[in-house]
Amino acid sequence: MNFKEVLLVVNPISGQTDKKKIISQVKKRLEEKGLSFHQFSTTGENDKEKIYEEVNKNGIERLIVAGGDGTINLVAEAVKKTDITIGVIAAGSANGMAKNLDLPELMEEQLEVALGDKYIDLDILCLNEIICLHMGDLGINAELIKNYEDSPIRGKVGYLIQSIPTLIKSEYPFNFHIETDESTKEAEAVLLGFANANKYGTGANVNPQGRPDDGIFEILIFKKLNLIEILKTLKNETNLDSDFVEILPAKEARVTCKKPVAFQVDGEYIGEETRIDISILPEKLRIAIP
Ligand SMILES: Nc1ncnc2c1ncn2[C@@H]1O[C@H](COP(=O)(O)OP(=O)(O)OP(=O)(O)O)[C@@H](O)[C@H]1O
Numbered sequence: 001m002n003f004k005e006v007l008l009v010v011n012p013i014s015g016q017t018d019k020k021k022i023i024s025q026v027k028k029r030l031e032e033k034g035l036s037f038h039q040f041s042t043t044g045e046n047d048k049e050k051i052y053e054e055v056n057k058n059g060i061e062r063l064i065v066a067g068g069d070g071t072i073n074l075v076a077e078a079v080k081k082t083d084i085t086i087g088v089i090a091a092g093s094a095n096g097m098a099k100n101l102d103l104p105e106l107m108e109e110q111l112e113v114a115l116g117d118k119y120i121d122l123d124i125l126c127l128n129e130i131i132c133l134h135m136g137d138l139g140i141n142a143e144l145i146k147n148y149e150d151s152p153i154r155g156k157v158g159y160l161i162q163s164i165p166t167l168i169k170s171e172y173p174f175n176f177h178i179e180t181d182e183s184t185k186e187a188e189a190v191l192l193g194f195a196n197a198n199k200y201g202t203g204a205n206v207n208p209q210g211r212p213d214d215g216i217f218e219i220l221i222f223k224k225l226n227l228i229e230i231l232k233t234l235k236n237e238t239n240l241d242s243d244f245v246e247i248l249p250a251k252e253a254r255v256t257c258k259k260p261v262a263f264q265v266d267g268e269y270i271g272e273e274t275r276i277d278i279s280i281l282p283e284k285l286r287i288a289i290p
Pocket residue numbers: 011012013014015042043044045067068069070071072091092093094095096266267
């Protein structure tokens with residue numbers, strides 16, 4: 001093990017897991033391994049700057065983040081210019097990043113991965129200046145996330161309850177103009193995805209060929225709502241019908257639409273947009289994997 005100073009960043013309000021238990025278990029495990037324990041709880045205000053300060057003040061060499069995708073993105077912003085390895089303890093409501101890293105289910109096992117030697121250097125997508133680590137999109141999924149965020153019911157049930165009103169209210173399909181470093185295209189879609197990784201937080205594998213560390217992202221043009229194909233993504237099948245989804249790999253792109261369309265990044269609703277500029281940052285994020 002080539003590190004000693006470990007910082008645990010905890011989001012006290014994410015998901016429904018018991019954060020006190022996570023803190024005490026991480027502390028105990030670090031003591032057993034003779035590692036130094038530092039802890040920071042996010043407040044929802046200036047967390048990025050505060051995490052950056054903690055890292056520098058304590059000479060942090062490994063960072064464990066216990067929270068949802070929003071908390072992982074905060075940490076990524078704070079340490080993206082360093083080579084500190086980040087380990088993830090899935091403690092959000094959707095945990096899309098944990099799904100993409102194929103982390104084990106048990107917290108104790110996630111902790112061993114977080115303290116282990118295996119890692120990838122993850123690409124960092126930038127969508128209109130916002131960091132995206134696994135999946136952003138325009139269209140019906142972002143509308144669903146907005147409706148979910150506005151409703152009081154959390155977790156998977158909350159998403160399920162919002163799916164019907166979202167489908168009824170949505171004005172899909174949407175028309176997009178897509179320009180990549182390779183091609184230009186007009187597309188009609190229910191959902192236009194920007195994928196750094198394979199899966200949504202539901203586990204749906206919508207981008208089976210994508211790799212999160214290859215310097216390329218994929219634009220996913222979902223042409224229609226096809227239940228059978230959606231079920232295939234949920235079962236991790238890789239032979240998706242090209243009438244359902246068309247995939248454009250790119251290193252840089254710009255998407256425009258005449259009418260504003262709902263936009264989300266890594267599960268967080270951003271707003272309605274008519275233009276998205278997509279690039280890959282020169283920095284990578286070192287992240288522990290099983
Ligand atoms: N102490 C706090 N009080 C209120 N909000 C907080 C606090 N700490 C962090 N936040 C906010 O929590 C959000 C991030 O939550 P996160 O995405 O990690 O959890 P989640 O929404 O439960 O999970 P997921 O994204 O996996 O569905 C950010 O918007 C951040 O500003």
